[in-house]
Amino acid sequence: AQKITQTQPGMFVQEKEAVTLDCTYDTSDQSYGLFWYKQPSSGEMIFLIYQGSYDEQNATEGRYSLNFQKARKSANLVISASQLGDSAMYFCAMRDGNYGQNFVFGPGTRLSVLP
Amino acid sequence: DAGVIQSPRHEVTEMGQEVTLRCKPISGHDYLFWYRQTMMRGLELLIYFNNNVPIDDSGMPEDRFSAKMPNASFSTLKIQPSEPRDSAVYFCASSPGLTYGYTFGSGTRLTVV
Numbered sequence: 401a402q403k404i405t406q407t408q409p410g411m412f413v414q415e416k417e418a419v420t421l422d423c424t425y426d427t428s429d430q431s432y433g434l435f436w437y438k439q440p441s442s443g444e445m446i447f448l449i450y451q452g453s454y455d456e457q458n459a460t461e462g463r464y465s466l467n468f469q470k471a472r473k474s475a476n477l478v479i480s481a482s483q484l485g486d487s488a489m490y491f492c493a494m495r496d497g498n499y500g501q502n503f504v505f506g507p508g509t510r511l512s513v514l515p
Numbered sequence: 516d517a518g519v520i521q522s523p524r525h526e527v528t529e530m531g532q533e534v535t536l537r538c539k540p541i542s543g544h545d546y547l548f549w550y551r552q553t554m555m556r557g558l559e560l561l562i563y564f565n566n567n568v569p570i571d572d573s574g575m576p577e578d579r580f581s582a583k584m585p586n587a588s589f590s591t592l593k594i595q596p597s598e599p600r601d602s603a604v605y606f607c608a609s610s611p612g613l614t615y616g617y618t619f620g621s622g623t624r625l626t627v628v
Contacts, residue, residue: 435616445606445619491558495613503548503617505558 403427404492404506411511413482420467421477421509423492429453432496434475436466439508440488448490451475482513517541521607521620528627533595536623539588540609548617549582549592550606558606564590597627 405424413419425434436448451459451466459466467476479486492506520539528534540547548563562572567584575582579598584590594601604624608617 437616437619443604443624444621445608445617447616447618450616503560507557 403502403504404494406492406506406509408509409507411509412514413479413511414514415484416481418478418480419482419511421479421490421492421511423475423477423506425473425475425492425494427473427494427496429496432494434466434468435493435495436464436475436477437491437493437505438486438488439491440485445491449477479511484513484515487511487513519607519609519618519620521605521623523623524621525624526626528597528625530598530627531596532627533593534597534601534625534627536592536605536607536625538590538592538607538620540590540607541618542588544609544611544618546610546613547584547590548608548610549590550608550619552604552606552622553602561592594625597625599627602626 403426407422411419432453434451438446438448449459449461449464449466451468458468463480465478467478489508489510491508495503519541522537526534545566546563549561550558551561552558559574561574562582563570564584567587580594582592602625604622606619606622608619610617
């Protein structure tokens with residue numbers, strides 16, 4: 401069964417607008433972590449933001465914020481004021497397991513920012 | 516901090532040849548991970564080490580794949596013999612602990628012809 405689902409294979413957004421990338425997850429653990437990574441066309445994987453399952457506040461890092469809805473098991477990434485350099489693949493990932501040993505990535509969403 | 520360093524960046528080899536990918540993790544990171552990325556299967560965890568000890572190698576596709584970590588600053592992933600279906604980008608990542616995000620290397624793009 402898929403542990404991480406990203407239902408949007410591709411997304412377009414106009415420069416300077418906000419965009420939400422969807423992520424839903426499946427776990428029976430109470431303690432887990434959620435991550436977002438960016439992979440530009442150059443290929444490297446860049447860590448963006450982290451949300452712990454016990455964190456009461458939504459995580460924010462600059463223009464990135466994570467809309468964490470625990471009951472719905474969703475962890476959507478919100479990018480505000482999109483820039484051309486935001487065009488990339490975005491991966492949602494989750495760590496769970498008794499001691500956090502399971503780390504799985506979703507299939508990714510390709511974001512294209514239009515000028 | 517130079518980040519996670521992988522070499523080579525690109526490797527083209529003939530089917531049947533041995534391929535060795537190399538990784539230097541960030542100093543002080545106790546965990547090292549090898550991932551493979553393909554269009555069909557996305558990012559797959561192959562194996563990970565904690566303090567140089569292999570903890571979970573259940574993702575290693577078959578016996579042709581082996582990984583070692585002789586010390587805290589170096590790891591190798593070896594494929595012998597290589598096959599065309601091994602063509603992928605192989606990432607090494609390191610982390611100070613399991614509750615932290617990973618820092619990835621730039622990857623090695625392997626092409627087996």
